[in-house]
Amino acid sequence: MITLSVNGNTVKVKSEPDTPLLWVLRDELKLTGTKYGCGVAQCGACTVHLDGLPRRSCVAPVGQLEGGEVTTIEGLSNKEIKALQEAWAVLDVPQCGYCQSGQLMTAAALLAEIPKPTDADIDSAMAGNVCRCATYVRIRAAIHLAAETMED
Amino acid sequence: MRFVNHLSDSLNGLVSRRGFMRGLGGLGAGLVISVKLGAAADAQRSGAAAVMQSDNAAETIDATGFVVIGDDDTVTVMIKHLEMGQGPYTGLCTLVAEELDADWAQMRAQGAPSNAALYKNLAFGMQGTGGSTAMANSYEQMRKAGATARAMLVAAAAQNWGVPESEITVVKGLVSHNKSGEHARFAELADQAAKLTPPQNVKLKDPSRFTLIGTTVPKLDTRAKSDGSAIYTIDVDPPEMLTVVIAHPPRFGAKAAKVDDSVARKVRGVTDVKVTPHGVAVYADGFWAAKKARDALKIEWDDSGAEMRGTDQLIAEYRKQAEQPGKKATERGTVESALSRAIKMLQAEYIFPYLAHAPMEPLDCAIEARNGACQAWFGSQLQTVDHKTIAKVMGLPEEKVKINTLFAGGSFGRRAQPAGDLAGEAAAALKALDRDAAIKLVWTREDDMRGGRYRPFTLHRMKAALDKGGNIISWDHVVVSQSIVKGSPFEAMIKDGIDPTMVEGADDLPYKMRNLRVTAHTMEVGVPVLWWRSVGHTHTAFATETFLDELLVGGRKDPLHGRIALLKDQPRYAGVLQAVGRAARWNGSKAGKDRARGVAVHKSFDTYVAQIAEVSRGPDGLPKVEKVWCAVDCGVAVNPEIIRAQMEGGIGFGLGAILFDEITLDQGRVTQGNFNDYRMLRIHEMPKVEVVIVKSMEKPTGVGEPGVPPIGPAVANAWRALTGKAVRRLPFTQQPKAVAKSKVRTT
Numbered sequence: 001m002i003t004l005s006v007n008g009n010t011v012k013v014k015s016e017p018d019t020p021l022l023w024v025l026r027d028e029l030k031l032t033g034t035k036y037g038c039g040v041a042q043c044g045a046c047t048v049h050l051d052g053l054p055r056r057s058c059v060a061p062v063g064q065l066e067g068g069e070v071t072t073i074e075g076l077s078n079k080e081i082k083a084l085q086e087a088w089a090v091l092d093v094p095q096c097g098y099c100q101s102g103q104l105m106t107a108a109a110l111l112a113e114i115p116k117p118t119d120a121d122i123d124s125a126m127a128g129n130v131c132r133c134a135t136y137v138r139i140r141a142a143i144h145l146a147a148e149t150m151e152d
Numbered sequence: 153m154r155f156v157n158h159l160s161d162s163l164n165g166l167v168s169r170r171g172f173m174r175g176l177g178g179l180g181a182g183l184v185i186s187v188k189l190g191a192a193a194d195a196q197r198s199g200a201a202a203v204m205q206s207d208n209a210a211e212t213i214d215a216t217g218f219v220v221i222g223d224d225d226t227v228t229v230m231i232k233h234l235e236m237g238q239g240p241y242t243g244l245c246t247l248v249a250e251e252l253d254a255d256w257a258q259m260r261a262q263g264a265p266s267n268a269a270l271y272k273n274l275a276f277g278m279q280g281t282g283g284s285t286a287m288a289n290s291y292e293q294m295r296k297a298g299a300t301a302r303a304m305l306v307a308a309a310a311q312n313w314g315v316p317e318s319e320i321t322v323v324k325g326l327v328s329h330n331k332s333g334e335h336a337r338f339a340e341l342a343d344q345a346a347k348l349t350p351p352q353n354v355k356l357k358d359p360s361r362f363t364l365i366g367t368t369v370p371k372l373d374t375r376a377k378s379d380g381s382a383i384y385t386i387d388v389d390p391p392e393m394l395t396v397v398i399a400h401p402p403r404f405g406a407k408a409a410k411v412d413d414s415v416a417r418k419v420r421g422v423t424d425v426k427v428t429p430h431g432v433a434v435y436a437d438g439f440w441a442a443k444k445a446r447d448a449l450k451i452e453w454d455d456s457g458a459e460m461r462g463t464d465q466l467i468a469e470y471r472k473q474a475e476q477p478g479k480k481a482t483e484r485g486t487v488e489s490a491l492s493r494a495i496k497m498l499q500a501e502y503i504f505p506y507l508a509h510a511p512m513e514p515l516d517c518a519i520e521a522r523n524g525a526c527q528a529w530f531g532s533q534l535q536t537v538d539h540k541t542i543a544k545v546m547g548l549p550e551e552k553v554k555i556n557t558l559f560a561g562g563s564f565g566r567r568a569q570p571a572g573d574l575a576g577e578a579a580a581a582l583k584a585l586d587r588d589a590a591i592k593l594v595w596t597r598e599d600d601m602r603g604g605r606y607r608p609f610t611l612h613r614m615k616a617a618l619d620k621g622g623n624i625i626s627w628d629h630v631v632v633s634q635s636i637v638k639g640s641p642f643e644a645m646i647k648d649g650i651d652p653t654m655v656e657g658a659d660d661l662p663y664k665m666r667n668l669r670v671t672a673h674t675m676e677v678g679v680p681v682l683w684w685r686s687v688g689h690t691h692t693a694f695a696t697e698t699f700l701d702e703l704l705v706g707g708r709k710d711p712l713h714g715r716i717a718l719l720k721d722q723p724r725y726a727g728v729l730q731a732v733g734r735a736a737r738w739n740g741s742k743a744g745k746d747r748a749r750g751v752a753v754h755k756s757f758d759t760y761v762a763q764i765a766e767v768s769r770g771p772d773g774l775p776k777v778e779k780v781w782c783a784v785d786c787g788v789a790v791n792p793e794i795i796r797a798q799m800e801g802g803i804g805f806g807l808g809a810i811l812f813d814e815i816t817l818d819q820g821r822v823t824q825g826n827f828n829d830y831r832m833l834r835i836h837e838m839p840k841v842e843v844v845i846v847k848s849m850e851k852p853t854g855v856g857e858p859g860v861p862p863i864g865p866a867v868a869n870a871w872r873a874l875t876g877k878a879v880r881r882l883p884f885t886q887q888p889k890a891v892a893k894s895k896v897r898t899t
Contacts, residue, residue: 016420019440027395027438032387033380035561036439037512038597042827045512073380088378092370092793095237095801097377098384098512098561123836130827132512132562133237134804136838138797 002066006031007075017063021055022046024062025072033073033101037130044129047102048072054109056128073101080111083150087142095133103129107143116147217270218297219248220262225325225339227254229294230264232271232279233286234533234567235373236511236560237801238856239794240286242371244294246790250364251298251357252305254338255325261372266535266555278536282568282683284757284854287790291852292356299354301345305338308345312336359788359849368793373559384561385530386594388518393590394423396581397442397599399449400431403458403820404604405678408432410452416445425449426584430577433584439594459678460820463609467503470611470632470675474501478630478671479649481659485667490626494617496706500699501613503881504691505814506606507684508830513561514600517578520590525552526582528575531560533567537641541572545579564685564805566605570640573605573680601830602822606815607684608634609677610654612695622707624700624718626667631655631692634681635674650674653683657692657754657861662725663700663718679817685805686857689756690864694810694882697752697865702878705741711869712738712751712764724785727846728762729753731783735844736764741873747778750869752862759858760785760846763803765839765866767874774811774884775871777839780863784843787850795855796843802859803841808833810864811884 002013006029015024020039025031025048034057037045041056048057049071057070084107087093094100103126110117110125117125122143131139220228229248233240241261249259264271264279271279274289302322309327310317313334321328328335359365376382401407411432413425421441426433432449436442461469491497517530519542526546532538532555543550555575560567567574578593585591595603610633617626635651637643645652650672652659659670684690704714712733719726729751732738736749743749746768753762763782770776782799789795812831816823824830868879879887 015438015440018444019438023438023440026387027440030389031380032383032389035384035513036386036594037514038827040597040826040828043512043832085375085378089370089374092374092797094371094374094377095239095797096512096560096562097237097373097382100377101380104378126835128834130512130832130834132510132564132805132832134801134808134833134838135797136804136833136835137800137841139835140838 002062004062004065004067005069007071013062015062018061020058021048021060021062021065021070022057025057025070031072031074035098035101037099037102042130043099043102044106045099045102047105047129049076049105049109054106073105076105076108078108078112079151080108080146083146084108084111084142086149087146090145091138091142093135093138093142095135099129099131103131103139107139107146110143111147111150115150117143218294219252219301221301221338221342223339223342225258225337226260227252227258227338228260228262230271231261232264232273233290234281234531234557234560234563235261235263236281236531236533236563236567238286238798239371239791240281241373242369243287243790243794244290245372246364246369247291247294248298248301250362251295252302253322253324256364256369258325258338259372263557265557266532266539268536272536278534280534280536280568282533282565284759284857286854286856287852288758288854295356296354299356300350303351303354304345304348305341307348308341309334309336311344312341365788365790366792368791371794382559384513384559385516385518385592386513386561388529388558388592390518390520390590393518393592394435394437395439395442396433396435396591396593397439397446397596398428398431398433398577398581398593399446399451400599400603401453401458402602403453403455403460404680406453406455406458408451409454412450415448415450419445419448424585426581428577428580428584430580433581435585435591442594443596458820461677462818462820463816466609466677466817467611470609471501473673473675474611474613474630474632476673478673481650481655481670481672483669484665487626487628487667487669490667491617493619493625495620496618497615498699498703498706499615500702500878500880501611502691502695504610504612504694505816505882506609506679506681507690507809507813508601508606508815508824509564509566509682509684510600510830510832511560511562511564511566514597515566515574515595515603516593517574518590518592519578519582521546521582522588524548526579527554527556528578529556529558530574531563531567532557532575533560533563534569534572537570537572538575541576542579545576546583565683565687568683569605570637570642597827598825601815601825604680605682606679607690608636608681609679610691612691614695614699616699616703618703618707622709624663624665624703624707627661627665627669629658629670629695630673631658631670632673632675634677634679636681636683636687638674653688655692656688657756658696661696662722662755663715664721665718678820685802686756686860689754689857689861690806693752693754693756693861694864694868697754697862698868698872698879701750701752701865701869702872711741715751715753724760725753725755728760728783728785731844731846732762732764732781735783735842736781738764741870748870748874750866750871750873752865752869754858754861756858756861758853759855761799761858761862763862763866765863765870767867767870769874773887775867775874777807777867779840779842780866782841782843782859783846784855784858785846785848786855786858787848787852789845789848790852792845795845798855799843799859800841802857803863804833804838806860806863807837807839807867810867810882811837813883814886
């Protein structure tokens with residue numbers, strides 16, 4: 001049985017080891033904020049943090065994650081995500097909203113690494129997250145806004 | 153009707169056990185203002201409405217149950233339209249709040265259950281969302297609902313306080329009588345107000361008194377969509393629910409002939425495998441087990457009724473058909489007679505691929521059978537069709553069926569299914585179990601990509617002539633495509649043998665042209681098709697606006713001013729062109745050494761949009777779109793930021809499609825399967841966008857779709873200005889193969 005830390009709680013996973021982390025989170029742990037979009041690491045809707053770094057949970061078999069520390073949109077509460085969520089609200093970023101958990105998880109990891117990202121930084125960090133509603137103009141603006149408002 | 157009963161029913165349902173109806177948490181014993189509205193004289197009518205209205209229901213709009221006042225002083229508006237990102241939760245709440253004089257902070261939105269009598273789209277005569285009609289058909293209805301509720305609250309206050317109604321004011325949710333110093337919140341008056349007879353003809357505010365309409369109120373669904381708490385169909389998880397993944401036939405129209413499920417059944421978590429009319433369904437305790445087992449099925453497919461043709465063959469057959477005389481969609485003057493005066497001619501063939509909608513949330517539907525009743529939870533877009541379909545498949549009377557409409561993770565037309573495909577497939581999978589159960593049908597991305605219901609593959613042939621002065625003296629336009637509505641409940645839309653969705657945007661060409669003909673051919677192909685964000689306008693705007701652009705330039709006219717000159721009788725088209733020209737400081741197509749600009753204008757769903765795209769040469773020989781200026785005239789701008797966001801999104805959605813996307817067939821099999829070979833536009837490919845909203849007091853029209861049609865031709869026109877290459881086949885990635893040198897031929 002695989003043991004993980006999920007949002008700070010120790011979890012013993014019952015799913016088969018080949019089950020992608022995404023489906024362990026959603027079906028077993030009932031953490032549904034992390035979304036299924038493609039299943040092949042092409043869209044980023046399933047992005048979580050694994051040991052502090054963004055990771056596509058749809059292609060991460062849980063059997064390979066023994067002892068890993070997983071944080072999902074439900075559990076992330078650092079200054080980066082708080083600033084981003086405020087900025088998302090100010091600019092009303094989401095349309096259908098389905099990809100936004102993944103967008104925010106990736107953006108939070110970006111701000112943790114580069115607190116004042118340039119447009120080029122945003123492009124390279126966020127290019128793996130698809131938004132079919134194409135809210136990209138607002139995602140970009142909101143990341144800049146969050147960077148401005150985030151406490152040092 | 154006591155609407156509160158309705159609500160408590162749904163609160164007893166599966167979904168509420170997960171406690172996700174947060175917005176209704178405070179409803180409790182909350183009272184309902186039942187509003188009965190008179191006939192909506194302005195209700196939009198369409199061919200669809202005429203078919204779907206078997207009774208005279210549209211004459212009297214029985215709009216009880218739109219406004220629910222909770223004992224916590226929240227005002228919940230039951231939203232009859234699917235929220236798929238285009239903003240009706242916020243937009244329709246704004247209309248109610250405006251007339252109710254509510255405080256925006258007290259407003260809540262809730263998806264209305266399926267109930268055609270209460271919640272029909274006034275443009276369709278059935279419950280459903282599409283054609284960018286949500287705001288247009290609700291504008292008066294929702295304002296009346298708010299005004300009626302306000303009148304009842306004021307009447308209750310007047311009774312309580314023994315003062316004339318005329319002396320009572322309502323400001324930001326506070327009902328006051330200044331002389332006596334009395335005041336009350338809505339919740340304090342709701343009990344009493346609910347006992348009053350709703351007034352029949354409430355007066356609506358003069359637009360000069362609007363305080364919310366025309367302002368950017370914060371969207372109601374942003375927070376839940378930024379912290380993972382918003383519930384979509386895929387998140388619905390009632391106890392003991394099984395996940396179902398279905399093996400669909402690899403060719404459209406094929407059937408399962410022989411199934412070996414021995415390996416599939418051994419996958420841990422799998423409970424059942426059933427052959428259904430839609431394929432082979434695997435039932436398991438979670439998605440992964442169901443998918444793993446589905447992929448382990450060995451199925452022999454019977455292709456005897458299947459579509460076996462490939463894309464190249466379809467192109468050849470469409471071309472052959474285009475040579476034949478088509479059915480006339482419109483004709484002015486005589487195209488042939490003008491040709492004798494022609495100095496120059498231009499002919500072009502355009503090819504538009506099948507396109508998948510590819511919403512971020514693949515299709516899914518949760519459905520439960522308990523004690524002879526059935527309830528479904530999903531992003532239903534044509535609730536009335538889905539409701540009837542479920543009842544039919546389950547063999548239940550319609551009153552034993554209920555649909556709870558949830559947020560949809562995008563749709564772009566995909567969930568508006570005239571044949572109730574998805575609801576029927578889920579119901580059939582539930583029915584196959586032959587017991588009380590709850591299932592959630594989940595399509596994989598590949599199922600979605602290969603599942604059909606595409607924007608129709610379409611071919612256009614165009615021919616035009618210029619006179620000595622460079623004026624267009626004839627315009628002959630042939631469209632070869634598949635019908636979307638044929639065989640559906642919307643079939644009565646077909647006029648003179650032509651499905652209007654094939655020629656919309658072409659047969660109403662706004663430019664002044666004496667000799668014009670548009671003809672159409674309907675092809676029979678076994679690939680199911682559907683409306684795809686802006687429907688026929690996706691290809692007609694491209695064909696007409698790129699062709700016109702070549703003619704203008706060939707006749708030595710400026711693309712922007714040349715258009716405006718042909719639109720003297722079309723002030724709203726000309727208005728958006730002038731506005732976008734000002735915003736972009738248009739000074740011709742050239743924009744420095746390595747950049748060029750293109751313009752396009754198109755009306756769809758009664759909204760006018762003009763765009764100017766500035767492009768440079770990007771990697772892989774494709775255009776890089778640097779910036780897009782966009783002017784939109786959608787009548788009264790109810791929420792300017794939602795309008796801007798829809799224009800931005802429409803531009804990105806349309807741009808990705810014209811650059812990268814096509815669904816192709818190889819001997820009937822779809823070649824593409826996921827986002828690796830059906831590319832989505834990504835953030836680094838998104839242009840800067842500047843949106844100008846043209847001030848208008850016309851009735852509001854939709855914004856969900858109209859941002860899409862102009863972007864393709866605007867980019868193609870810019871590309872032609874930059875490279876001299878006309879784009880005649882989409883997507884742009886086809887250009888190395890199919891590029892045509894733009895040349896207006898001298899006759």
